[in-house]
Amino acid sequence: MSTRTLEAPPLAQTNAAIDEPRWVRHLLMAVALSFLAIFLLLPLGQVLFSAFAEGTGAWWAAVTDPDSRAAIRMSLLTATLAVAANTLFGLCAAWAIAYFHFPGKRWLVTLIDLPFSVSPVIAGLIFILIFGARGWAGSWLSEHGIRIVFAWPGMVLATTFVTFPFVARTLIPLLQQKGSQHEEAALTLGASGWRMFWQVSLPKMRWALLYGVLLCNARAMGEFGAVSVVSGHIRGRTNTMPLQVELFYNDYRFVAAFALASLLAALALLTMGLKAFLEWRLRGELAATRGH
Amino acid sequence: MNAATHSRDSSINRVLPGFGLSMAFTLSYLSLLVLIPLAGVFAKAAGLGLSGLWHELSEPRVLAALRLSFGGALLAAAVNLVFGPIVAWVFVRYRFFGKRLWHAMVDLPFALPTAVAGIALSALYGPQGWLGQPLNALGIKVAYTPLGVFVAMVFIGLPFLVRTLEPALEHAERTLEEAAATLGANRWQTITRVILPAVTPALLSGAAMAFARAVGEYGSIIFIAGNLPGLSEIAPLLIMIRLEEYDYAGATAIAAVMLVASCAILAALNALQFRARRTGAP
Numbered sequence: 001m002s003t004r005t006l007e008a009p010p011l012a013q014t015n016a017a018i019d020e021p022r023w024v025r026h027l028l029m030a031v032a033l034s035f036l037a038i039f040l041l042l043p044l045g046q047v048l049f050s051a052f053a054e055g056t057g058a059w060w061a062a063v064t065d066p067d068s069r070a071a072i073r074m075s076l077l078t079a080t081l082a083v084a085a086n087t088l089f090g091l092c093a094a095w096a097i098a099y100f101h102f103p104g105k106r107w108l109v110t111l112i113d114l115p116f117s118v119s120p121v122i123a124g125l126i127f128i129l130i131f132g133a134r135g136w137a138g139s140w141l142s143e144h145g146i147r148i149v150f151a152w153p154g155m156v157l158a159t160t161f162v163t164f165p166f167v168a169r170t171l172i173p174l175l176q177q178k179g180s181q182h183e184e185a186a187l188t189l190g191a192s193g194w195r196m197f198w199q200v201s202l203p204k205m206r207w208a209l210l211y212g213v214l215l216c217n218a219r220a221m222g223e224f225g226a227v228s229v230v231s232g233h234i235r236g237r238t239n240t241m242p243l244q245v246e247l248f249y250n251d252y253r254f255v256a257a258f259a260l261a262s263l264l265a266a267l268a269l270l271t272m273g274l275k276a277f278l279e280w281r282l283r284g285e286l287a288a289t290r291g292h
Numbered sequence: 293m294n295a296a297t298h299s300r301d302s303s304i305n306r307v308l309p310g311f312g313l314s315m316a317f318t319l320s321y322l323s324l325l326v327l328i329p330l331a332g333v334f335a336k337a338a339g340l341g342l343s344g345l346w347h348e349l350s351e352p353r354v355l356a357a358l359r360l361s362f363g364g365a366l367l368a369a370a371v372n373l374v375f376g377p378i379v380a381w382v383f384v385r386y387r388f389f390g391k392r393l394w395h396a397m398v399d400l401p402f403a404l405p406t407a408v409a410g411i412a413l414s415a416l417y418g419p420q421g422w423l424g425q426p427l428n429a430l431g432i433k434v435a436y437t438p439l440g441v442f443v444a445m446v447f448i449g450l451p452f453l454v455r456t457l458e459p460a461l462e463h464a465e466r467t468l469e470e471a472a473a474t475l476g477a478n479r480w481q482t483i484t485r486v487i488l489p490a491v492t493p494a495l496l497s498g499a500a501m502a503f504a505r506a507v508g509e510y511g512s513i514i515f516i517a518g519n520l521p522g523l524s525e526i527a528p529l530l531i532m533i534r535l536e537e538y539d540y541a542g543a544t545a546i547a548a549v550m551l552v553a554s555c556a557i558l559a560a561l562n563a564l565q566f567r568a569r570r571t572g573a574p
Contacts, residue, residue: 020479021479025386028378028381028382028386029382029386029388031375031378032375032378032379032381032382032383033382033394035375035378035379036379036394036397036398038423039446039447039450040397040398040400040401040447040450041397042416042422042423043404043409043412043413043416043447044400044404044412046412046415046416046421046422047408047411047412050412050415085321088317089317089318089321089322091314092313092314092315092317092318092321093314093318093322095310095311095314096311096314096315096318097318099308099311100308100311100315102315106562106566108318108322110558110559110562111322111326111327112322113558114326114330114558115326117501117504117505117508117554117555117557117558118330118508118551118554119507119508119509119510119528119531119547119550119554120406120508120510120511120528121508121510121528121529121531121532121547122333122508122528122531122547122550122551125333125531125535125543125544125547126329126330126332126333127329128535128540129329129332129333129336129540129544130329130332132540133538134538134540135540136332157325160325161325161326161329164325164326180307180308183308184307184308187307187308187309193309193310197310218403221405222403222404222405222406222407222408223405224405224406224407224410224510224511225406225510225511225528228510228511228532229532229535241405242405242406242407242408242511243407245407245408245411246407246411246515249411249515254415257411258411258415261405261407261408261411261412264404264405264407264408265404265408268400268403268404268405268408269403271403272396272397272399272400272403273396275396275399275403276392276396
């Protein structure tokens with residue numbers, strides 16, 4: 001008995017026992033970082049390298065090409081409308097789900113996530129089935145001269161579908177975590193419903209809201225499959241930036257394709273940087289509420 | 293659940309305004325934009341009848357496309373199931389130079405538009421590409437083969453595994469590992485018998501999300517795939533081709549199969565999370 005206690009390993013060795021040996025640590029780091037370098041760093045490097053392969057002049061010419069400029073305008077339009085609609089939805093959904101109890105809440109939350117697990121091509125297909133020339137509403141729409149598919153409304157619909165959950169799913173957990181006592185206090189002090197919303201609720205969720213809008217916007221600007229199905233690929237009219245990238249690429253105008261792609265890559269990097277900042281910022285905010 | 297929380301919840305109901313308005317908007321927006329359009333696919337598929345569906349789906353080209361999308365996604369999820377945990381482990385447990393930058397990089401497949409990733413992968417693995425040239429010299433062709441489809445699927449699935457696993461690893465109690473070590477377990481035993489069971493729900497849901505995403509993926513695959521019918525043509529592309537031929541029935545049949553699969557995955561994920569919450573696992 002006493003000899004066994006004497007043989008018990010000292011503390012330093014106990015710590016060594018819950019850490020891997022040095023060579024294993026280095027091996028794992030090498031494997032992880034090589035994997036990330038091959039699968040993430042190289043594709044990103046490829047975009048930037050190919051975009052400037054013929055110098056900045058060629059890059060600038062490609063980015064300011066009339067087709068590119070039309071595509072940039074189209075992307076901004078679809079993203080703005082889709083993000084606005086989904087932000088309004090996200091605020092409503094978060095308000096109802098985080099602050100009230102009702103049967104079937106878990107199902108509702110699951111259904112909100114549904115668009116994330118639907119293929120983007122199917123997201124486009126559903127609107128073709130409804131609004132397409134041979135779709136359910138097709139003949140009625142053509143009688144009245146309304147174009148949804150192969151025009152910007154269809155592209156906005158498809159983009160909105162694909163980016164549907166972003167804002168809601170960042171706001172719901174935040175409001176659930178923070179609870180509604182601030183709002184209740186505002187009401188007790190005599191604030192009206194709208195005043196409470198603008199002066200208490202909105203400031204309280206501003207960072208999370210920004211986070212959701214940021215991710216929603218990045219996906220909306222970059223959406224390809226869903227928009228591709230409903231766009232009809234009309235040059236200068238219904239091409240967004242990703243569709244124009246495809247068009248340039250299929251025309252063997254590689255520098256132009258990568259130049260426009262580099263703009264989207266820059267937006268992605270900016271989004272990731274802001275996202276990292278907001279995650280750091282939100283963590284502080286959430287920790288503060290936990291401390292209450 | 294108990295009486296105290298219930299009474300608190302119902303008091304929230306009475307005090308806060310806006311439930312009717314926000315709920316009405318939520319439900320109608322969800323129904324009009326998501327539920328009814330998706331139900332349209334099933335209505336259209338049901339209109340074909342079982343024999344009609346089978347006629348569309350039993351075509352060799354369709355079967356090959358479905359096999360490639362589902363099989364490739366399964367293989368890609370398996371590869372990420374090996375490398376994702378290593379990456380997550382290195383980020384959670386080790387310190388090294390430039391860690392924050394590497395860590396932020398993991399989200400790249402989420403943030404980079406799929407068409408951009410598609411042309412980048414295609415150039416990278418193409419015959420003259422940085423990776424394509426040396427691989428070609430070794431006799432491995434990636435671009436314009438099913439292998440290219442697989443590479444693109446690994447790329448887009450990677451963040452799911454890492455991002456779901458990280459919080460689980462962070463929450464895993466180090467005291468349990470110390471206890472295991474004190475009780476004489478070696479490091480390998482501790483990892484496989486203490487850490488692995490604790491993070492299994494996170495591993496499974498990460499892999500399921502990566503799989504679901506890869507099955508439906510379009511943009512990052514079609515440039516590198518070469519899209520040879522029956523060989524490297526994925527199911528979403530075939531839907532696109534059928535639509536361009538105005539063959540709505542053919543497109544809908546493929547879409548219905550994929551939708552059923554994604555609904556099943558979503559239900560499984562939901563059950564997994566529900567169970568994890570009930571057993572108190574992170």
